[in-house]
Amino acid sequence: xxxxxxxxxxxxxxxxxxxxxxxxxxxxxxxxxxxxxLKVYYEESGKGVPVILLHHFFSTASLWKKYLPELSQKxxxxxxxxxxxxxxxxxxxxxxxxxxxxxxxxxxxxEYLKLDSVYLMGASSGGSISLQLAIxxxxxxxxxxxxxxxxxxxxxxxxxVANWRKTPDSASLARHGKEKAELLQKQFLYFSQxxxxxxYTPDMLSTIRAKTLIIHGDxxxxxxxxxxxxxxxxxxxxxxxxxxxxxxxxxxxxIDKDNEKDFIKRTMEFFNGDxxxx
Numbered sequence: 001x002x003x004x005x006x007x008x009x010x011x012x013x014x015x016x017x018x019x020x021x022x023x024x025x026x027x028x029x030x031x032x033x034x035x036x037x038l039k040v041y042y043e044e045s046g047k048g049v050p051v052i053l054l055h056h057f058f059s060t061a062s063l064w065k066k067y068l069p070e071l072s073q074k075x076x077x078x079x080x081x082x083x084x085x086x087x088x089x090x091x092x093x094x095x096x097x098x099x100x101x102x103x104x105x106x107x108x109x110x111e112y113l114k115l116d117s118v119y120l121m122g123a124s125s126g127g128s129i130s131l132q133l134a135i136x137x138x139x140x141x142x143x144x145x146x147x148x149x150x151x152x153x154x155x156x157x158x159x160x161v162a163n164w165r166k167t168p169d170s171a172s173l174a175r176h177g178k179e180k181a182e183l184l185q186k187q188f189l190y191f192s193q194x195x196x197x198x199x200y201t202p203d204m205l206s207t208i209r210a211k212t213l214i215i216h217g218d219x220x221x222x223x224x225x226x227x228x229x230x231x232x233x234x235x236x237x238x239x240x241x242x243x244x245x246x247x248x249x250x251x252x253x254x255i256d257k258d259n260e261k262d263f264i265k266r267t268m269e270f271f272n273g274d275x276x277x278x
Contacts, residue, residue: 023177024060024086032087035108041087042080042109046072049142051119051271053079054106054126056148056249057097057188060086060175063123070264075119075271080109082126084184086175097187098197099125103132110140119271120210123147123249124223128198131231134208135200143271144210148248150223151200151230153191157222162192205234212238213270215263217246239275241266 026041033040043061045068055063061079064071071077083091083102091102106129110118120141122130127149134141153161166189168181176184212235216228225242232240243250243259250259269275 022174023180024062024175026087027061030087033109033112035105035112038083038091038105039089040080040083040105040109042078044076044078046075046077048075049119049271050113050115051075051077051121052106052110053077054082054120054122054129055080055085056124056126057082058085058172058175058184059123062086062175066260067264067267070268074268078113080106082106082129084180084187090180090183092187093183095186095190096194097184097190099128100132100197103129103136106133107137107140116140117142119143121145121147121267122149124149131200131205131208132198134210134212135204138207138209141208141210144208144212145215145267145270146212146231147215148217148220148223148250149214149227149231150198151205151227152198153194154224154226156224158192160221161189164189200230202230202234205231206236208235211270211276213266213275214238214240215243215250215266216240217243217248217250219246220248220250222248239270 027043029045030041030043033042051071053061053064055061060081064079068077081088083089083105084097091097091105117140120130120133120143124147127146130144130146131149131151134144166185168185172181172184214228214231216225218225228240228242232238246259
């Protein structure tokens with residue numbers, strides 16, 4: 001009887017992990033907010049000025065895990081699973097994933113949390129959403145860090161995306177579950193054909209009021225360095241840090257630990273206001 005029960009249990013677990021429902025577990029500090037009917041997952045730690053962290057496409061709030069101990073010593077850190085990712089609900093089940101639509105849900109989350117203003121840090125797609133938010137709500141974002149961000153998709157990037165793997169890798173399956181990972185894969189491939197999102201013109205970028213730090217790898221293939229330069233030239237008073245030998249994600253787990261130390265040091269300095277005197 002015990003053996004039969006064990007076999008049934010193992011079969012149930014196998015079915016659960018292969019039918020699209022398995023994904024990252026909810027953290028002990030994980031919470032959900034319903035924004036315009038969409039479930040948005042976020043993890044909260046620390047106290048102080050709220051810092052919202054937005055991960056890159058295919059990732060989750062877990063991207064920031066190793067940086068939370070230091071950030072949360074001084075700040076109220078809110079790491080979000082972007083709509084359609086991880087434990088958050090589906091934003092759209094079509095081929096399109098629009099950053100401007102995702103931005104509305106992040107604004108909704110900020111309003112749900114009753115935050116008058118925030119510090120914001122986003123990587124890649126999270127960076128595009130951060131820029132959109134700072135353009136739409138310039139009074140809301142006081143400090144902004146954009147990692148490997150896009151202001152447009154150039155031809156070179158579209159070619160890379162069009163030739164990306166066609167099926168999700170094991171990491172994506174573990175984060176999102178089979179069904180959601182496959183949808184994200186389809187939506188990512190469609191970025192090669194998507195125009196106008198993102199598309200941040202100089203006049204749009206010039207409306208950003210946040211103190212801004214742009215961090216970009218000098219060897220970024222998915223967001224050529226012209227993106228960083230466009231931000232730096234047009235966001236008033238922006239700082240630019242080009243990371244030597246840096247790719248699209250110029251920090252661990254993607255490159256060496258020396259840049260990781262630099263990243264958290266400079267991030268804390270910038271958020272703390274130490275750079276304001278420069």
